[in-house]
Amino acid sequence: MSALLEATEKALELLISGDEALWQIIAISFKVSGSAILIATPPALLIAFALAYLRFPGRRVLVSLFSTLLSVPAVVVGLTLYLLLSNRGPLGDWRLLFTQSAMVVGQIALAFPILVAMGHAALQSADKRAWETARTLGASPLRAFFVVIRETRFGLLAALLAAYGRIIAEVGASMMLGGNILNYTRNIPTAIALETSKGEFAQGIALGAILLLLAFTLNGLLHYVQGKGVQMS
Amino acid sequence: MSYRHIFVRIFSLLLIALSALQFSVAQAGEPQQVIRLATTTSTDNSGLLQALLPHFEKSSGYKVHVIAVGTGKALRMGRDGDVDVVLVHARKAEDKFVKEGFGERRFSVMYNDFVLVGPADDPAGVRGSRDVGDAFRKIARHKAPFISRGDDSGTHKKELSLWKKAGVKPEGQWYREAGQGMGKVLQIAGELGAYTLTDRGTWLAYQEKLPLRIAFEGDPLLFNPYGIIAVNPKLHPHVNHDGAMALIRWMIGKEGQTRIAAFTLHGQQLFKPDAKADEVALLKP
Amino acid sequence: MKPEYHLQVSQLCKSHGRRLILNEVEFSLPKGSCTLLTGENGAGKTTLLRILASLEKPDRGRLRLAEQSWQPWRKARRMLQQRVMYLHQHPYMFDGTVEYNLRFALGSRVPQRDAEPLIEKALRLIGMESFRKTSARTLSGGERQRVALARAWLRSPQVMLLDEPTANLDYESRQRTLELLQRLRNDGMTLVIASHDPLHFEGLTEQRLHLQAGRVEAVELNMNPATQPANVILMRRDYA
Numbered sequence: 001m002s003a004l005l006e007a008t009e010k011a012l013e014l015l016i017s018g019d020e021a022l023w024q025i026i027a028i029s030f031k032v033s034g035s036a037i038l039i040a041t042p043p044a045l046l047i048a049f050a051l052a053y054l055r056f057p058g059r060r061v062l063v064s065l066f067s068t069l070l071s072v073p074a075v076v077v078g079l080t081l082y083l084l085l086s087n088r089g090p091l092g093d094w095r096l097l098f099t100q101s102a103m104v105v106g107q108i109a110l111a112f113p114i115l116v117a118m119g120h121a122a123l124q125s126a127d128k129r130a131w132e133t134a135r136t137l138g139a140s141p142l143r144a145f146f147v148v149i150r151e152t153r154f155g156l157l158a159a160l161l162a163a164y165g166r167i168i169a170e171v172g173a174s175m176m177l178g179g180n181i182l183n184y185t186r187n188i189p190t191a192i193a194l195e196t197s198k199g200e201f202a203q204g205i206a207l208g209a210i211l212l213l214l215a216f217t218l219n220g221l222l223h224y225v226q227g228k229g230v231q232m233s
Numbered sequence: 234m235s236y237r238h239i240f241v242r243i244f245s246l247l248l249i250a251l252s253a254l255q256f257s258v259a260q261a262g263e264p265q266q267v268i269r270l271a272t273t274t275s276t277d278n279s280g281l282l283q284a285l286l287p288h289f290e291k292s293s294g295y296k297v298h299v300i301a302v303g304t305g306k307a308l309r310m311g312r313d314g315d316v317d318v319v320l321v322h323a324r325k326a327e328d329k330f331v332k333e334g335f336g337e338r339r340f341s342v343m344y345n346d347f348v349l350v351g352p353a354d355d356p357a358g359v360r361g362s363r364d365v366g367d368a369f370r371k372i373a374r375h376k377a378p379f380i381s382r383g384d385d386s387g388t389h390k391k392e393l394s395l396w397k398k399a400g401v402k403p404e405g406q407w408y409r410e411a412g413q414g415m416g417k418v419l420q421i422a423g424e425l426g427a428y429t430l431t432d433r434g435t436w437l438a439y440q441e442k443l444p445l446r447i448a449f450e451g452d453p454l455l456f457n458p459y460g461i462i463a464v465n466p467k468l469h470p471h472v473n474h475d476g477a478m479a480l481i482r483w484m485i486g487k488e489g490q491t492r493i494a495a496f497t498l499h500g501q502q503l504f505k506p507d508a509k510a511d512e513v514a515l516l517k518p
Numbered sequence: 519m520k521p522e523y524h525l526q527v528s529q530l531c532k533s534h535g536r537r538l539i540l541n542e543v544e545f546s547l548p549k550g551s552c553t554l555l556t557g558e559n560g561a562g563k564t565t566l567l568r569i570l571a572s573l574e575k576p577d578r579g580r581l582r583l584a585e586q587s588w589q590p591w592r593k594a595r596r597m598l599q600q601r602v603m604y605l606h607q608h609p610y611m612f613d614g615t616v617e618y619n620l621r622f623a624l625g626s627r628v629p630q631r632d633a634e635p636l637i638e639k640a641l642r643l644i645g646m647e648s649f650r651k652t653s654a655r656t657l658s659g660g661e662r663q664r665v666a667l668a669r670a671w672l673r674s675p676q677v678m679l680l681d682e683p684t685a686n687l688d689y690e691s692r693q694r695t696l697e698l699l700q701r702l703r704n705d706g707m708t709l710v711i712a713s714h715d716p717l718h719f720e721g722l723t724e725q726r727l728h729l730q731a732g733r734v735e736a737v738e739l740n741m742n743p744a745t746q747p748a749n750v751i752l753m754r755r756d757y758a
């Protein structure tokens with residue numbers, strides 16, 4: 001018990017004193033996951049939109065494919081991408097393995113199904129009249145598309161938060177693809193894994209606290225946003 | 234213009250954006266100043282590399298990305314050309330790696346030794362054994378819990394060869410493979426009151442936090458040499474071979490060796506520099 | 519005098535899956551006329567209106583708009599988009615203020631300076647000046663209907679199609695809507711109103727199309743609607 005207290009005390013000290021190594025790790029986490037979300041969102045939204053608004057052969061198959069992908073474990077995603085990105089793999093020439101880009105790719109792969117599936121659900125529930133009304137009022141298809149996005153913004157934001165929550169806390173794919181390189185690809189979850197394996201619980205706890213705080217914040221936002229979404233309709 | 238048109242339009246825009254991104258990634262992807270070093274958890278977790286590498290980075294201008302895994306995985310990464318240089322401790326596997334042409338040449342860097350650690354009360358009575366084979370046989374006879382790395386690391390390989398030398402086939406409830414790094418395995422052994430084989434470096438780093446003691450040490454069989462090998466550029470032309478050689482030259486050169494000797498943990502020297510004069514001479518321009 | 523036709527439709531067919539909704543529909547809308555479209559539920563009223571509003575594509579058929587024939591559908595659609603407005607039975611309000619909803623109809627190309635008087639005019643038209651900053655989603659059915667009418671009016675269409683504009687409205691809201699329709703008609707706009715309650719529109723409409731089993735069954739002509747109230751101000755949207 002005293003060991004736990006001691007480690008917690010040290011963790012607080014690390015957080016408050018602005019320990020550089022610690023904040024570097026946190027910065028990397030946010031940078032990588034932020035980029036992944038930024039890159040993944042536009043195409044994911046488009047696919048979600050296509051699934052909700054277009055009728056084309058194979059649509060149902062795609063819908064169920066994306067909801068199946070939701071449940072693929074991160075480690076499997078990591079392994080698959082590792083084999084693809086390894087120098088021996090088909091994408092080895094991109095030289096991405098053990099870089100931040102590889103982590104971004106891995107997190108995109110993890111975020112994408114969530115964004116598509118939840119985005120699809122949100123857009124599906126949107127009123128078809130939104131698109132029609134915008135079009136009859138002279139909006140270009142592009143403007144009408146953004147109108148639909150605007151009208152479903154709370155549902156889409158919920159998808160975004162859920163996806164972000166998954167990738168910021170994910171350890172398996174980041175560890176495999178990034179290699180846990182200090183000051184480069186060591187993010188919060190991989191650092192926690194490493195520090196615990198080294199018996200350095202203080203830093204593990206400090207980082208864990210950040211993740212917990214983040215999880216609570218994201219969840220709170222999610223509830224708020226979903227509540228908003230319900231209110232709107 | 235309907236959904237379909239707009240979809241095609243936006244999608245092609247995105248493809249263009251993505252390919253531009255891919256291009257910029259390819260451009261910035263691998264600056265030649267980065268050296269990717271695959272090494273064992275023992276060198277990284279002990280803090281040795283963090284004590285050495287900043288000096289190398291400062292004098293050479295290179296940046297070293299350390300990927301700490303088991304020896305087996307490190308060699309595999311070298312074989313696949315996913316890293317530029319490997320620093321490992323599994324002599325047999327290293328020689329095979331070089332012989333098969335994946336690496337150019339193995340250079341001796343340093344050594345430390347393995348120690349057998351176990352619960353303070355030494356339930357198998359290992360303390361005072363004649364040699365390491367004797368100690369291992371006693372553990373097996375008492376069916377005292379033993380945690381194996383079980384991860385194809387250098388330490389794991391060493392442990393397996395020692396069981397073989399002892400003439401014991403380790404199997405049964407008492408023998409457990411953890412599949413984890415050294416530090417984790419020490420923690421598990423501590424929690425379960427088990428014996429395990431560890432490199433001295435990790436042991437020194439952890440001993441304070443563990444209820445374990447050294448049960449046996451000092452047998453020459455427990456000698457643990459580290460070798461550094463640059464990945465063969467003929468096989469993988471993209472590797473940063475110049476960087477790898479610069480790192481090797483520094484590690485086995487005067488500054489690297491002095492700093493290895495000077496590195497201490499809890500007041501104890503962990504690694505003994507072990508560069509061979511003839512190998513150093515090979516690298517002189 | 520031969521009446522000038524605004525929109526002429528012939529041989530219009532449309533099926534949903536295997537079900538034939540519209541079967542060789544033919545009719546004409548004289549310029550500036552007001553037409554009542556009746557028929558039982560599922561007779562194809564809404565489908566017909568949606569085709570005329572270019573929201574659905576007919577299987578085949580001919581279309582003459584402003585004495586010009588439009589083929590193929592792609593061209594016809596563009597024409598329809600520019601000249602025909604369609605009002606849902608339950609108009610959709612964008613998530614925003616009444617002003618935002620009205621401003622939407624003007625598009626982003628009309629600068630704010632020019633939009634301002636138009637929006638004011640539209641609000642005055644429907645008598646909802648005080649609702650300008652109200653969230654459109656909080657309006658009652660009748661208020662939504664009027665905002666939707668004003669929003670459509672801002673597009674200055676030549677033809678306006680209304681799907682059950684008085685359904686589910688209380689007496690007062692209905693009267694206000696009818697009054698508005700009368701104004702639009704006096705303005706020279708061609709109107710088509712789909713409704714179950716022909717009585718509501720007595721005196722406003724001069725022809726009645728009855729849809730039955732996908733066909734126009736009866737055309738009643740009544741070329742002499744109630745005399746226009748003298749006090750109706752002519753409202754015309756001008757791009758000053």
